[in-house]
Amino acid sequence: MRAHALDMYELANHNEASVRQASALRAARARVAADVERLCGQASDGAATASLLRLLSDESKRFNVELRSLAPETIEAPAPSSRRTDTLRSFAVTLNVRGRFRNIVAMLADVPRHEVLVGVRDVTLQTAQRPQSGVVSLDATVRATVYRVGKRTTEESHASQSL
Amino acid sequence: MTGFNYLGEPALVDRLHAIRVPAALRAPLLALVSVAFIVLAWWGIELRNLSAAVNEERVASTRLEASRIDLARTKVLRIDLQAMLALDRQLRAIRLSGSQLGVRLADIANRIPQRAWLTSIAPVQGGMDINGRAEGMAALGDTIAALVSSTTVTNPTLIRASSDDRADIQLPTIAFELRVDD
Numbered sequence: 001m002r003a004h005a006l007d008m009y010e011l012a013n014h015n016e017a018s019v020r021q022a023s024a025l026r027a028a029r030a031r032v033a034a035d036v037e038r039l040c041g042q043a044s045d046g047a048a049t050a051s052l053l054r055l056l057s058d059e060s061k062r063f064n065v066e067l068r069s070l071a072p073e074t075i076e077a078p079a080p081s082s083r084r085t086d087t088l089r090s091f092a093v094t095l096n097v098r099g100r101f102r103n104i105v106a107m108l109a110d111v112p113r114h115e116v117l118v119g120v121r122d123v124t125l126q127t128a129q130r131p132q133s134g135v136v137s138l139d140a141t142v143r144a145t146v147y148r149v150g151k152r153t154t155e156e157s158h159a160s161q162s163l
Numbered sequence: 164m165t166g167f168n169y170l171g172e173p174a175l176v177d178r179l180h181a182i183r184v185p186a187a188l189r190a191p192l193l194a195l196v197s198v199a200f201i202v203l204a205w206w207g208i209e210l211r212n213l214s215a216a217v218n219e220e221r222v223a224s225t226r227l228e229a230s231r232i233d234l235a236r237t238k239v240l241r242i243d244l245q246a247m248l249a250l251d252r253q254l255r256a257i258r259l260s261g262s263q264l265g266v267r268l269a270d271i272a273n274r275i276p277q278r279a280w281l282t283s284i285a286p287v288q289g290g291m292d293i294n295g296r297a298e299g300m301a302a303l304g305d306t307i308a309a310l311v312s313s314t315t316v317t318n319p320t321l322i323r324a325s326s327d328d329r330a331d332i333q334l335p336t337i338a339f340e341l342r343v344d345d
Binding site for chain 1: 203213216217219220222223224226227230231233234236237240241243244247248250251253254255256257258259260261262264265266267269272280281282283284285286
């Protein structure tokens with residue numbers, strides 16, 4: 001019986017040693033939650049689309065690139081693999097832009113860094129005007145995915161914070 | 164005839180005193196009494212030890228149960244943190260997606276020599292398909308050699324190269340298609 005009690009004490013000590021890390025885990029989760037909140041973008045597809053249109057309009061002016069067309073795709077784009085894949089919702093869009101190579105590349109690099117969570121999947125570049133004409137313009141077909149973080153994450157986050 | 168004892172029952176001590184134990188039995192009897200006493204004392208001690216052990220086990224069990232509940236909460240916390248970290252990594256990767264693609268395009272474009280130019284770059288399974296024109300085979304060779312030293316793509320492979328003899332082109336050029344791996 002004493003041996004059993006001793007085993008239980010040792011197990012309890014081991015458990016308590018793990019539990020002592022809880023405060024550090026809570027602090028780390030708070031930091032990560034704040035980071036996710038900062039990065040997660042819009043809360044609904046409609047809001048994301050509206051913000052995307054504003055963003056592309058601003059970016060095309062800023063980088064001197066002509067936004068020729070924008071087509072949201074009906075097929076749901078797969079989100080990056082994760083245990084919480086269902087919390088990261090997404091829809092795909094295809095953009096056609098025309099401009100100089102340097103401007104298009106700068107715009108592609110800048111677009112994902114704004115309020116809307118946009119992932120650039122790939123881009124196809126083609127010359128729009130020949131080099132002999134002076135300025136080389138390119139037509140770029142950009143396939144992008146607009147993400148938003150589902151509500152479940154926030155709810156789960158609040159529920160686990162009460163632990 | 165009924166008899167009456169007017170002196171009453173003798174006291175217990177007197178009765179014990181009255182018992183006469185034969186001399187031959189005294190030693191074994193004393194030993195038996197001693198053994199009984201020792202066994203009783205030992206039993207008492209064991210009972211006390213058992214009670215202490217039961218108490219100790221109950222305390223340990225209570226503590227273990229409490230620690231298990233706390234541990235379960237900590238595990239939930241850890242799982243939640245891991246999921247949040249995975250989501251955070253995904254979000255960061257999305258935020259950097261444009262930069263990574265931009266760096267790759269810029270790297271490819273910057274490595275193309277003066278006597279060659281690109282007409283299209285398109286992603287394909289596991290790499291990119293590059294189409295362009297070059298002023299002769301030597302310029303095409305320079306293009307491939309330049310892509311070999313790239314840090315963002317690997318294994319440049321020539322898919323096709325042919326003379327571009329369209330009327331609207333003033334200089335004789337080679338139309339080429341290259342494939343590079345990620």
